[in-house]
Amino acid sequence: MTDGFDGRKRETLRRFAAIGAAAPFVGTASADSDEGDDANETREAIRGYVPTTPGAHFSKLRDDLRLGTGEAQYHLRKLEEAGEVESAKDADYRRYFPADRFDDLDKRALGYLRRDTPRGMVLALLRDPDATGAELAAELGVSRPTISAAAAALDDAGLLDRTDGYALTEPERLLTLAVRYADSFDADAVAFADEAADFVAYDP
Numbered sequence: 001m002t003d004g005f006d007g008r009k010r011e012t013l014r015r016f017a018a019i020g021a022a023a024p025f026v027g028t029a030s031a032d033s034d035e036g037d038d039a040n041e042t043r044e045a046i047r048g049y050v051p052t053t054p055g056a057h058f059s060k061l062r063d064d065l066r067l068g069t070g071e072a073q074y075h076l077r078k079l080e081e082a083g084e085v086e087s088a089k090d091a092d093y094r095r096y097f098p099a100d101r102f103d104d105l106d107k108r109a110l111g112y113l114r115r116d117t118p119r120g121m122v123l124a125l126l127r128d129p130d131a132t133g134a135e136l137a138a139e140l141g142v143s144r145p146t147i148s149a150a151a152a153a154l155d156d157a158g159l160l161d162r163t164d165g166y167a168l169t170e171p172e173r174l175l176t177l178a179v180r181y182a183d184s185f186d187a188d189a190v191a192f193a194d195e196a197a198d199f200v201a202y203d204p
Contacts, residue, residue, distance in 0.1 A: 055110030057093035
């Protein structure tokens with residue numbers, strides 16, 4: 001049982017490490033050499049994971065890479081100290097990003113795109129800017145109070161205007177982030193990206 005888990009963990013780390021080896025901010029891997037192959041592979045995997053899943057919170061990163069809590073904390077701290085990764089507090093979450101790539105509004109937008117209801121609302125409003133709260137609730141299969149709470153949070157983040165219905169304040173930014181990182185969200189985001197990719201020419 002343990003061998004099976006360790007095997008899956010190593011396979012996961014190697015997959016993201018391959019991405020990390022080509023990541024734009026890689027260049028300090030040699031600085032890890034005194035910590036052994038396991039540390040190198042784990043850190044390289046994080047280097048690959050963070051640029052492809054920007055805004056992922058700590059628990060998601062840890063679980064997706066099959067790392068222990070202490071192990072993930074240690075390597076993320078080392079990468080932050082090296083200036084390769086940066087993090088931002090988002091309510092109860094700490095979210096991770098490649099260093100110096102996203103501005104504060106991008107980071108907030110990615111944080112909300114990583115939440116199910118706000119992401120569903122954003123995608124629905126990108127598809128139909130005139131969608132009402134009742135229509136959004138029906139489409140997402142949630143209650144009106146849930147939509148209202150998510151709308152208030154998006155408004156506070158500067159991503160939604162509730163003056164007259166619901167209007168996205170940064171539709172181009174949200175569109176391009178949703179399309180670029182669709183694979184790291186969910187199947188609906190992937191389907192949306194397939195529809196919208198031809199209109200995107202944004203490289204944050």
